[in-house]
Amino acid sequence: MSEETTHRASESGSSSSGHGSSNSGQGSSGSSRPRSGGRKFFRRKKVCKFCTEKIDSVSYRDVNLLRQFVAERGKIVPRRLTGVCTTHQRRLTRAIKQARNIALLPFAARY
Numbered sequence: 266m267s268e269e270t271t272h273r274a275s276e277s278g279s280s281s282s283g284h285g286s287s288n289s290g291q292g293s294s295g296s297s298r299p300r301s302g303g304r305k306f307f308r309r310k311k312v313c314k315f316c317t318e319k320i321d322s323v324s325y326r327d328v329n330l331l332r333q334f335v336a337e338r339g340k341i342v343p344r345r346l347t348g349v350c351t352t353h354q355r356r357l358t359r360a361i362k363q364a365r366n367i368a369l370l371p372f373a374a375r376y
């Protein structure tokens with residue numbers, strides 16, 4: 266134990282003999298920065314919008330609703346950003362895809 270310490274000390278001392286002053290000064294100032302109460306975790310409560318509003322089925326016709334979960338380029342916003350639960354995200358995705366299909370093929374199929 267003591268052997269290692271001495272060995273290390275001698276090694277570091279010999280290596281840092283040239284320009285060790287500036288190096289050590291920088292290092293110490295950076296590492297000894299006081300961490301005082303900097304713990305700010307953003308943990309906003311994310312609850313599924315559909316669960317809170319008790320919307321069971323997502324309709325593809327509800328464009329205003331769907332729009333909230335679609336990015337500008339028509340990308341579906343990931344669940345971790347919206348806070349939608351898995352079940353509703355799946356329904357939402359389906360609804361959005363349906364809406365897309367309809368937008369793409371407006372009156373193509375008339376029964």
Ligand SMILES: [Zn+2]
Nearest residue numbers: 313316350353
């Ligand atoms: Zn939900």
